[in-house]
Amino acid sequence: MKTGEKVSRSKRGLTPVDWHAVSQRLEKARGVIEHAWMPSLAETQRVLMARAQALGRVPEAAETASEHIEVVEFVLAHERYAIESRYVREVAPLENLTPLPCTPAFVLGIVNLRGEILSVIDIKKFFELPEQGLTDLNKIIVLQSEDMLFGILADAITGVRRIPVTGIQPSLPTLTGIREDYLQGVTPERLVILDAEKLLTDESIVVQEQVAG
Numbered sequence: 001m002k003t004g005e006k007v008s009r010s011k012r013g014l015t016p017v018d019w020h021a022v023s024q025r026l027e028k029a030r031g032v033i034e035h036a037w038m039p040s041l042a043e044t045q046r047v048l049m050a051r052a053q054a055l056g057r058v059p060e061a062a063e064t065a066s067e068h069i070e071v072v073e074f075v076l077a078h079e080r081y082a083i084e085s086r087y088v089r090e091v092a093p094l095e096n097l098t099p100l101p102c103t104p105a106f107v108l109g110i111v112n113l114r115g116e117i118l119s120v121i122d123i124k125k126f127f128e129l130p131e132q133g134l135t136d137l138n139k140i141i142v143l144q145s146e147d148m149l150f151g152i153l154a155d156a157i158t159g160v161r162r163i164p165v166t167g168i169q170p171s172l173p174t175l176t177g178i179r180e181d182y183l184q185g186v187t188p189e190r191l192v193i194l195d196a197e198k199l200l201t202d203e204s205i206v207v208q209e210q211v212a213g
Contacts, residue, residue, distance in 0.1 A: 068162040071193060072141060074154035077129040080191045081154075082163075084184075087196035089144040091157055094120070094134065106205065108153055111140065118142065119150045121205060123194075127182075145200040152199075163187055 071082035072091065092113055097120065099109040106126040111118050120140055124131060132155060140151035168185035182202075184195040199205065 067165045073158045075156045082193045089142040092140045094138040122153045148200045
């Protein structure tokens, strides 16, 4: 830079920049801004309370979503059915079946299950499903309530499983008539869940034996 230029700037009144003073002013401004955005005690408590309430609702929602029923799944005429396990006393093989005369067609007969005489209902006939004949795979699902005990015939038992309650829908268009009357619900996989309580309390399927003296 030439000497003439320095003299010219000096005459204009230009002074060097005090960077230390600028830094102090910026720091002071930043402190003021941070203080202005700092929430009050009441606002802080309100935010914390809202978060606590939101967290408290999470376990409740999870508990509702985890509600299940346990069912025994079985096969009837190539269709999948199920019944709540809380109504099932046991599952037994079909052995020593004795037909009963003068009974409805859906009454398959009686069996002696460890000294206990048990009526066996063929719900395929009750639901007007195709008959397939008896095989070694047939099982008796023993249903029990406080006042009733009988067995229903299954073509085969496929197992016990848990089903989320939220996944059960009321019915399907193909389930009409008597099957709809005894329907508890249907899963998305088209597993038909029967209403065991209604089966156990329906007087139309109660077998009353009268032995002539």
